[in-house]
Amino acid sequence: MKTFSVVPNADETSWIVKLEDVAPEEVYGSKDDAISAAEQMAKENTPSKVEIMDKDDNIQEEKNF
Numbered sequence: 055m056k057t058f059s060v061v062p063n064a065d066e067t068s069w070i071v072k073l074e075d076v077a078p079e080e081v082y083g084s085k086d087d088a089i090s091a092a093e094q095m096a097k098e099n100t101p102s103k104v105e106i107m108d109k110d111d112n113i114q115e116e117k118n119f
Contacts, residue, residue, distance in 0.1 A: 055101045055102055055103060056073065056074065056096070056099050056101075056102040056103075057073075057074055057075065057102065057103050057104075057105060058071055058072070058073055058079075058092040058095050058096050058102060058103070058104050058105070059071070059072045059075050059092075059104075059105045059106075059107055060085070060088045060089050060092050060104065060105070060106045060107060061107040061111070062085070062107075062108070062109050063081075066109060068081050068082060068083055069081070069082045069083075069084065069085050069087070069088035069089075070082075070088070071088050071091055071092045071095065073095075079095065085106075089104070089106060092104045093117065093119070096117070096119040097119050100119050101118070101119065102118075102119050103116060103117060103118045103119065104116070104117045104119070
């Protein structure tokens with residue numbers, strides 16, 4: 055199962071979507087845009103999940119696809 059993580063950058067001015075918490079896939083200007091993109095990537099790569107993280111790398115929400 056692939057894991058797509060949505061995490062804020064250091065100063066929380068943009069949001070990053072990472073695959074397997076390794077390499078950034080894309081950078082987005084808003085949290086909602088990043089979540090939408092991560093969900094779309096997860097749907098295209100089922101089975102997979104999306105983890106939405108806070109600035110301290112704690113999981114706020116998890117969605118399975």
